[in-house]
Amino acid sequence: MSRISQTFAKLQSEGQKALIPFVTAGFPYPDITPELMHGMVQAGADVIELGVPFSDPSADGPVIQAAGDRALAAGVGLRQVLDMVRAFRQSNQHTPVVLMGYANPIERYNQLHADRFVPDAAAAGVDGVLVVDYPPEECTEFAALLKQHGLDLIFLLAPTSTDTRMAQVAKVASGYVYYVSLKGVTGSGALDTAAVEAMLPRIRQHVHIPVGVGFGIRDAQTAQAIGRVADAVVIGSKIIQLISDVPRDQVVAVARDFLQDIRLALSNPRT
Secondary structure, eight states: OOHHHHHHHHHHHTTOOEEEEEEETTOSSTTOHHHHHHHHHHTTOSSEEEEOOOSOOTTOOHHHHHHHHHHHHTTOOHHHHHHHHHHHHTTOSSSOEEEEEOHHHHHHHHHHTTTOHHHHHHHHTOOEEEETTOOGGGOHHHHHHHHHTTOEEEOEEOTTOOHHHHHHHHHHOOSOEEEEOSSSSTTOSOOOHHHHHHHHHHHHTTOOSOEEEESSOOSHHHHHHHHTTSSEEEEOHHHHHHHTTOOHHHHHHHHHHHHHHHHHHHHSOOO
16 A cells, blocks of 8 residues: 555544645755655645646646746756655655656656656655646556556546546546646636535546545635545645745745644534
C-alpha cells in the first residue's frame, strides 16, 4: 500500500477528511520550499501537492502562473524540485508528496537523464504524480512504471467529464483523483457546493479510490462544506496569494495560520 493510500485509510478510520495544500516549488523564495512544506504539515496538512514550475501551464490561473514564472526566473526546474523533496524527507518520512505539473518538464528530464524521472522521483521521496496533460488512455505504461516504484498516478476529473472518461481514469488512477470543481483555470469562479455534491456520487460509480476536490476553495467555510461530501479538500491559489508578497521570515507563519483554520473546519464539520 502506498503512502498516499495509507494516509487516506488512516483518515477514513478516524472519520476525518484530508487537507491537501498546493504550493509552487521555489515560490516565493527559491530556498523556502522544504521549510514551507514542514510548516504546512504542522498546520495539519495530510498530503502536499508541489507544483513543478512550467512556462505554459494551461490549467493554471494568473496567480499560480505568476508563481511559476517567479520560480522559473529563480532557476527552479524539475531537478531542483526533486532536491526540495529530498530535503523535506530528511526529517519527514510520513507525509505524502505529490508532484503536480505538465508533461514537458518530465519529457525533458527523461531526455536529459536517460528516462530516469520515475526512479529519481521515487528515490527523492515523491509519492504521486499528477500530470495535467497526460490523458489516461495513453498512460498505461507510465502508470505501471510508477506502480513498480511505489508511486501513484493521479488524474483530474471535471464537471464536463463523461462517464467514458471517468471509466478510463478509473483503470489507471491510484492514490486519489482530483475533481476540478469549476469550469476554467485555478482560482477562477465561485464554488457551487451543491453542484459538487451532486457530481460526486456519479464519479464514485466509476472511481473507487478517494476523491479530492479543488479549484475555488478559498476559506474555512467552503472547505468545510466540501469536506462533508469529498474525501479531501485541495487548496492552492489562496495560499499562493497570501504568501506572494510576504517577507521571507513570515512566509511559513502566514501559510501555517491559514491552514490551521482550514484544518479546524474540516475536523469539526457542522451539520
